[in-house]
Every structure is written in C-alpha cells, then in structure tokens.
Amino acid sequence: MAITGSYIMVNGIKTYYETNNGPTDKPTIVCLHTAGRECRQYHGMMELFEGRYNMVAFDMPAHGKSWPLPGNKAINNHKDYCAFAWAFVEAMGIEKPLVIGCSVGGNMVYYIAQHYPVAGIVSMQGSTFIKALSGSYGTVVDLLDHPYISVQHSHFDFSESLIGRECSEAAKDFILWGVAQECGVAKKGDLSIYNNYDVRGDLDKITCPVLVIRGEDDWNVPEHYCQEAMKGMVNSKKVVWKPIPGYGHFIIVEAPEIVCEAIDDFMQHLDPADVASRA
Numbered sequence: 001m002a003i004t005g006s007y008i009m010v011n012g013i014k015t016y017y018e019t020n021n022g023p024t025d026k027p028t029i030v031c032l033h034t035a036g037r038e039c040r041q042y043h044g045m046m047e048l049f050e051g052r053y054n055m056v057a058f059d060m061p062a063h064g065k066s067w068p069l070p071g072n073k074a075i076n077n078h079k080d081y082c083a084f085a086w087a088f089v090e091a092m093g094i095e096k097p098l099v100i101g102c103s104v105g106g107n108m109v110y111y112i113a114q115h116y117p118v119a120g121i122v123s124m125q126g127s128t129f130i131k132a133l134s135g136s137y138g139t140v141v142d143l144l145d146h147p148y149i150s151v152q153h154s155h156f157d158f159s160e161s162l163i164g165r166e167c168s169e170a171a172k173d174f175i176l177w178g179v180a181q182e183c184g185v186a187k188k189g190d191l192s193i194y195n196n197y198d199v200r201g202d203l204d205k206i207t208c209p210v211l212v213i214r215g216e217d218d219w220n221v222p223e224h225y226c227q228e229a230m231k232g233m234v235n236s237k238k239v240v241w242k243p244i245p246g247y248g249h250f251i252i253v254e255a256p257e258i259v260c261e262a263i264d265d266f267m268q269h270l271d272p273a274d275v276a277s278r279a
Contacts, residue, residue, distance in 0.1 A: 002050050003043060005065075010088045015058055016065035017088070020046035022054035027119035027270060029263070030089055030097040031057035032105030034125075034250065035190035036151075036182040038064025041102070044256030053267070056097075058088055062186040074189030081193055082111045089116075098270065100263070101126065102252045103221075104190050110229065111199050113206045119270050120209040122263060125218055125249050127225040128232065130197040141195065144188035151184040164217035166246030167254040175250050203232030211240045211266040213259060215247035238269045 005018045018039050022028075029049070031042045039057035046055045059066035061084065062074035075081045085108065089097055096119040101109045106126020113121045143149045159179045163172055210233055212226050223243070230239050242262045247254040 003046050008088070008091050010091050011084060013061050013069065013084075014067040015061070015088060015091075017056055017058035017092075018042075018046070019054065019056045020050050022049060022052060024054050026053060026267060027096055027098045028054045028056055028094045030085075030094065030099045031055060031252075032085060032099070032101030032108055033057065033060070033063070034103035034105060034252075035194065036063070036155075036187035037178045038066075040064070041178070041250070041253050045252060045260050048256055048260045049264075052264075056092060056094070060084065060186075062183060062189065068185070072185065074186045076189040076192040078108060078111055078193050078197055078199075082108055082115065085112065086116045098122065098263075098267070100124070103249060104194050107194065107197055110203070110206065113208055113210070114199060114202045115205075118208050120211070120266070121206075122211040122213065122266065123226075123229070124213040124251050124259070125215060125221045126212075126229075127221060128198070128200050128203060128229040129225070130194055141188060141191045144191065145184040149184065151182050151187050155179055155182065155187070162218055162220055162249035164215050164246050164248035164251075164254055166217075167248065167250075171250075171253050175253055200228075200232055203229070204235050206233045207235050207237060209238040209240070209266070209269040210236050211242060211262065213242045213244065213251060213262060215249060215251040215254065216243055216245045217248040218251075220249055240266055240269065 002021045007014055033041050038059045042057040062068035098120045099109050099112050099118050100122035102124040106123040109121040109123050110128050144151050156179050214226050244258055
C-alpha cells in the first residue's frame with residue numbers, strides 16, 4: 001500500500017495526516033472525516049485511487065492522532081472548523097483542492113466552497129441546514145464529555161442504525177470499531193458544530209462544481225436535505241446528484257468503490273486549469 005502518515009503543524013496544533021502519494025497533475029483530494037472519527041475512514045478510497053489521484057486525509061484537532069486545542073479542547077463551531085481545515089490545506093501547500101467530506105464533513109464542504117478557493121466539493125451525507133437540537137438529543141450532546149457517560153457505549157446502537165443493509169461485515173466491523181475509539185470531547189465538539197448549522201443564505205456564493213452523494217439507507221440525513229441544498233446553488237458550474245441505494249451514513253467506508261467511481265466521473269467536470277500542487 002502507498003498510504004503513508006506524517007505530522008504537520010497547523011495553527012500551532014500537531015496535526016496527523018495520511019496520503020496515498022498520488023500524482024498531482026489533477027486537483028488533490030482533501031478529505032474530511034465524520035463526527036468523532038479520524039482519517040482512516042478514507043483508506044479504502046485511497047487504495048482504490050492509488051496511482052490515479054492524490055488524496056490527503058487528516059485528523060481534526062482532538063481526533064485520532066492529532067493533538068487537541070490548548071486545554072484539551074476540540075473545535076465546536078463550523079467557522080473555526082473550516083478555518084482550521086483550510087489552514088491545513090495551506091500548510092500542505094495544496095492549491096485549489098477538491099474537498100470531500102462525509103457527515104459533519106459533508107456539511108462543512110458547503111461553507112468551505114463559499115469562502116475558500118476550491119476546484120470543487122463533494123458532500124456525502126451532508127446538509128446546509130440542521131435544526132437546533134434540543135430535548136433528549138440536546139441532553140445527549142451536553143453529556144458526551146460527562147465523567148459518568150461512556151460515549152462509546154451510548155452511541156453504539158445509534159451508529160449501527162445508520163449503516164446500510166448492503167454494507168459488508170468487514171466494513172461494519174470497522175465502523176463500529178471507530179465508535180469504540182471515540183473521544184467524548186471530540187464527539188461533543190463535532191455534534192455541537194452539527195447543531196444550529198445554517199449556511200443556506202450564502203449558497204449562491206458557491207460557483208465551483210458540486211457532487212452530492214447520499215447513501216439512501218441513512219435515516220439521519222433525509223433526501224430533502226440534499227435536494228434543498230442543490231436548489232440553492234444557483235451559480236454552481238455543475239451540480240451532480242448521486243443517490244446510492246443499499247448503503248448508509250458511513251458511505252466512504254461502506255461503499256468506497258461506488259464513491260470512487262462517482263468522484264472519478266465528477267473529476268471530468270473540474271476546470272483543467274485547477275491543478276493542485278504540494279510544497
């Protein structure tokens with residue numbers, strides 16, 4: 001395998017990343033992981049794209065192998081999340097990447113496209129608007145870093161319910177192993193970002209090509225979230241819709257072959273002048 005890992009300093013945070021060391025004659029694909037998880041989710045795609053596209057996936061602060069923010073904290077709002085993600089892009093010397101994300105990462109790509117120079121974005125299981133979470137769910141978020149709560153046990157059934165019926169047992173095992181390794185501080189930060197998220201007012205600022213992928217078995221992200229986002233991107237050069245039946249919320253792990261095929265086709269919609277480079 002060509003996947004290698006390393007560290008880079010980003011805004012003073014020791015940040016872990018992995019790459020498949022692919023060619024840089026096309027836009028580099030920068031990957032944002034799901035809530036509470038880390039960059040290993042993209043290994044399947046990195047292996048499939050080996051020798052074809054350069055992929056770079058990193059652990060957000062307090063996730064995986066990356067250091068937390070000072071005071072052992074995690075990012076808890078979407079503007080700081082996206083600013084850090086872009087600081088990583090700049091620290092790596094990547095120009096005009098294709099930024100892809102799943103779950104909370106699938107939400108963040110919309111804000112990134114509104115404010116940063118990208119070649120294109122891919123939103124998987126993402127939305128431009130999440131209602132303020134309250135009641136029992138809001139209480140769950142508040143308690144994620146409580147000393148008497150095990151985030152691994154309290155979120156196991158929830159995560160399992162999001163997996164599609166066609167997902168292989170090996171992929172399912174890896175997804176659930178990710179739950180077992182979650183950190184409460186990191187998960188609370190991510191779900192706090194998820195809460196009260198609304199970037200609908202600036203969707204007309206997105207001009208780059210956009211690919212929207214949805215695993216149809218994901219009850220947590222209904223199709224109308226995606227449809228409403230696509231309707232708002234009136235100035236995008238191209239909006240491509242890719243529903244994937246039989247798979248769910250963790251589409252990058254559940255069906256990497258199908259996702260890679262969709263992204264490979266989508267690459268044809270990118271401006272040939274948008275060539276990525278790395279320092």
